[in-house]
Amino acid sequence: MVGVGGRSGGIVAGCHTCRRRRVKCDETHPACKRCAKAKIICEGYARDLKFVDEKGRAQKRVQIKRQAYLQAVQAEDKQIKAERRSKSRESSDGELGPVEKTLSLAGFRDKVQLSFTIHNLFKGWRLFVPWMMRGYRGTDDCTTTQSVQALSAVYFGRMHNDRKIFDLGMISYCNALRLLGSDLKDNKAAFSVSAVTNVLALVIFEMMACSQGGMIQHLGGVQKIILARGPERHQTLPDLHVLENARLGMVHGYMEKKKRCFLEEPQWCTVPWIKHPEEKTLFSLITDRKCHMSGLLEDMEALRTGKLASPSDIQTLCQEVCTQLHELYTWRAAWEAEYPNCCWTVPVDDPKFPYSTALYFNTMSRAVELGHYNTILSLLCRMGRILMGPDFSSTVPAISIPIVRTNPWLLLPGDPKTIQDVGTEFLRLVPYILGEHTSGGYFQVMFPLRATFEVFPPGSDEWNYCQRTFNEIADDGGFEVARRMMPNGLAGRMLQDQENFT
Numbered sequence: 231m232v233g234v235g236g237r238s239g240g241i242v243a244g245c246h247t248c249r250r251r252r253v254k255c256d257e258t259h260p261a262c263k264r265c266a267k268a269k270i271i272c273e274g275y276a277r278d279l280k281f282v283d284e285k286g287r288a289q290k291r292v293q294i295k296r297q298a299y300l301q302a303v304q305a306e307d308k309q310i311k312a313e314r315r316s317k318s319r320e321s322s323d324g325e326l327g328p329v330e331k332t333l334s335l336a337g338f339r340d341k342v343q344l345s346f347t348i349h350n351l352f353k354g355w356r357l358f359v360p361w362m363m364r365g366y367r368g369t370d371d372c373t374t375t376q377s378v379q380a381l382s383a384v385y386f387g388r389m390h391n392d393r394k395i396f397d398l399g400m401i402s403y404c405n406a407l408r409l410l411g412s413d414l415k416d417n418k419a420a421f422s423v424s425a426v427t428n429v430l431a432l433v434i435f436e437m438m439a440c441s442q443g444g445m446i447q448h449l450g451g452v453q454k455i456i457l458a459r460g461p462e463r464h465q466t467l468p469d470l471h472v473l474e475n476a477r478l479g480m481v482h483g484y485m486e487k488k489k490r491c492f493l494e495e496p497q498w499c500t501v502p503w504i505k506h507p508e509e510k511t512l513f514s515l516i517t518d519r520k521c522h523m524s525g526l527l528e529d530m531e532a533l534r535t536g537k538l539a540s541p542s543d544i545q546t547l548c549q550e551v552c553t554q555l556h557e558l559y560t561w562r563a564a565w566e567a568e569y570p571n572c573c574w575t576v577p578v579d580d581p582k583f584p585y586s587t588a589l590y591f592n593t594m595s596r597a598v599e600l601g602h603y604n605t606i607l608s609l610l611c612r613m614g615r616i617l618m619g620p621d622f623s624s625t626v627p628a629i630s631i632p633i634v635r636t637n638p639w640l641l642l643p644g645d646p647k648t649i650q651d652v653g654t655e656f657l658r659l660v661p662y663i664l665g666e667h668t669s670g671g672y673f674q675v676m677f678p679l680r681a682t683f684e685v686f687p688p689g690s691d692e693w694n695y696c697q698r699t700f701n702e703i704a705d706d707g708g709f710e711v712a713r714r715m716m717p718n719g720l721a722g723r724m725l726q727d728q729e730n731f732t
Contacts, residue, residue, distance in 0.1 A: 246273035340368075340379055343395070347382035350389075351434075351669045351708070362431060364468075365424035373413050374424055376406035377431040384438045388708045403435060414455075423469050426455050430476060434673075437711040445711060449483035452476055457492055461501035470502050470509055477517050478602075482677045484524035485724060488531045493521040512565055513595060516602045519558055523609055526550065527724060530613055534726060544617065551613045555627040558606055559643035563633040565599065570636030572596045578661060582698060584691035585654070588661040589639060597659050598674045600640070604656040605678040608685055611649050612725055650692075653685040657692060660699060672707030675699075680715045684723050 244255030245262045247270060255262050257275075265272035365374035380402035387396030410428055413419040429451045436445035456464075456473060464473040477493060484491040492498060499518045503510045529547055532538040538547070573596070575587040591597040607624075614622040628643035641647050641655055656678055663671035679696055686692040703712040 245275050247271070339395075340382075343382040343386040344378060346389075347385050351381075351385055351673075362424075362427035365422075365428075370405070371409070373406060373409040373428050374431075376402045376409055377428040377435075380406050381431045381435045381438070384435055385708050388438055388710070399435070400439075403432070403439075406432060420455070421459055421463065423472050426452060426459075426472050426476060429455065430472075430479070433479060437709050439710065446483055446486065449479055453480050453483070453492075456480070461497050464502040465505045467506065470506060473502055474509070474514060474517070477521070478677075481517070481521050481524060485527055485677075488524065488527040488724070490525035490528050491521055494525055512561070512568060513599050515561055515564075516599055516606075519554070519561060519606055520602060522554055523606060526554070526609075526613060530616065530725060533617075548614075548617050551610055551617060552627050554606075555610050555614070555624065556631070558603065558610065559628040559631050562603060562643050563631050565603070566633055566636055566640075566642070569596055573600075573637045573639055575639050576662075580661075582695065583661065584695050585658055587658070589655070589659040590662045591659070594663065594671070594674075597663050601656055601659060601663070601675065601678045604652050605681045608649060608652045608656075608681060609725060611652060612685070615649070616725075649685050653682045653692065656682050657695065664699070664702070669707050672703045672709055672712075676703060676709065676712055676715060681724060684725065 244257060245265065247265050248255035248262060253264065256264055260274065261272035362374065362378065365372065366378055368375055370376070380399050383395050383399030383402060385399075387393065387399060406428065410425075410432075413425055413428075419425060429448055433445055433448040433452065436448060456476065464470050481491050481493055484493075499521070503514070526547075529538060529550075533544070533547065538544070569592075572592045574590055576590045578586060578588050589597075591600075611622075611624045614624060625644050625646060631643060633642055633644070635642055641651065660675060660679070663675050665671075679699060683693070683696040686696070700712045700715060703709050
C-alpha cells in the first residue's frame with residue numbers, strides 16, 4: 231500500500247489545490263496561505279491511500295534509464311572516436327592538437343583506485359584478490375563492486391591524504407553493507423564464495439578506517455558464513471584458497487577474544503584438502519597449529535578467573551601445552567629440512583633498531599611462516615611458565631624429534647632459549663618483511679608483532695621498536711587499526727602472566 235506521490239516518511243507534499251496548479255505550497259495548516267493569497271479555496275491536505283502495483287512502473291523506469299544510459303555511452307564513445315580521428319589527422323600534419331584544460335578524470339577514478347589497491351595493498355603476498363574480483367561487475371547494485379570500491383577508495387584516500395576520496399569510500403561501504411544484508415537473506419548468495427570475500431574486503435576496510443570493533447565484527451561475520459558452509463564446501467578451488475587466506479584472520483579474532491575456535495576441530499584441518507592434498511603446505515600446517523591457540527587462551531583465562539581450579543584441570547592444561555609444543559617442534563623440524571640455508575644475516579645501520587643485524591630470507595613465505603611459528607612458540611612458553619613455574623623447560627618436548635641444523639642463524643627446538651629470545655628472533659625478521667614487501671608485509675606482521683610486544687618490558691629498546699613499527703604500519707601502510715593493537719597495560723594483553731620479564 232503506497233501513497234499517491236508526495237515525499238516519504240509521512241511528510242505531506244502540499245495541499246490538493248497547489249498540487250493541481252503545480253505550484254509550490256507553503257504547507258500552512260489548516261489552509262495554505264498561497265491559496266488564500268490567490269483568493270481560491272484551499273482543498274486541504276487529506277490524502278487517500280490506494281493499492282498500486284509498482285512492479286510494472288519500476289521495470290519501465292529501469293528500462294528507460296538503461297536505454298538512456300546506453301544511448302549516452304554510445305554517444306560518448308562516438309565523440310571519443312571522433313576526437314581521436316581529429317587528433318590523428320592533426321598529428322599527421324605535424325601539428326599538435328589543443329589540450330583540453332577541463333578534462334575530468336572522475337570517470338577513471340574507480341579504476342585508478344582499484345588498480346592502485348591491487349598493486350600496492352597486497353604487494354608481496356597472495357591474499358584473496360583474484361577470487362574477490364570474480365564477482366566484480368562495476369555496477370551500483372553489485373555487492374562485490376561496492377565492497378571493493380569501498381576498500382580501494384579508503385586505501386587510496388589514506389595513502390594520498392585525500393579526504394574527499396576517503397569519504398566516497400565510506401559511501402560505498404554503506405552501500406556494500408546494505409547489499410550484503412540482502413545477499414545473506416538469499417540461501418544461494420549467502421553460501422557463495424563471493425559472500426566470504428565481500429566480508430573479508432570489509433574487514434580490511436575497517437582496518438584502514440580505524441575501527442577495531444568493526445573489524446572484529448566483520449571477522450565474526452566471516453566465521454559464521456564459513457561455519458555455515460561447512461568444511462565440505464571448501465574442497466574445490468577457489469573455495470579452498472579463500473578458506474586458507476581467511477583462516478588466519480579468523481583465528482586472530484578468536485585469540486583476541488580468548489574464545490575457542492571451531493577451526494581447531496579435526497574435520498576443519500583435513501576435509502577441505504581431501505581433493506587437493508598438494509595444497510596442504512607447511513604454511514597451511516602452521517596455521518593448523520595456530521588454530522589451537524585460541525582454545526588454550528580461553529582455558530588460561532578461565533584458570534586466571536577461577537573457572538578452572540581443580541588439580542585435574544591444571545594437569546590437563548599442562549599436558550595440552552606440552553602436546554602443542556611437541557606438534558609445533560615437529561613442524562619446525564620439517565620446515566628446517568624442507569628449506570635448508572634459506573636464511574642469512576644482514577647488517578642494520580638504523581640506530582632505532584635494537585640489534586646490529588636482521589634476518590633475511592630467500593622468499594617472504596619463509597619469513598612469514600617463521601613469524602607465525604615464533605608467535606605460537608612465545609605463547610606456549612609463557613603458558614608453560616605460568617602453569618609449571620620456573621622448572622618448566624621449553625626444550626623437553628623436542629627431545630624425541632630428530633632435526634639437522636641447516637640455518638645456523640635460527641633457534642632450533644632443542645636450543646636453550648628464553649621467551650625474550652623467541653621474541654628477538656621475530657623482531658629480527660621484521661625489517662625484511664617490511665622493507666621488501668611494503669603493504670603485504672604490513673598485513674602479515676601486525677598480529678605476530680602484537681603478540682611479541684607483550685614479552686618485552688615497557689621502555690626497553692624492543693618495546694619502543696614495536697611501538698614505532700605499529701605507527702609505521704599505520705602511517706606508511708595505511709592500516710590505521712595498528713595504533714589500537716598496542717596493548718594498553720595488562721588490560722589489553724592476550725595472556726596475563728607473572729613473568730616479570732625474566
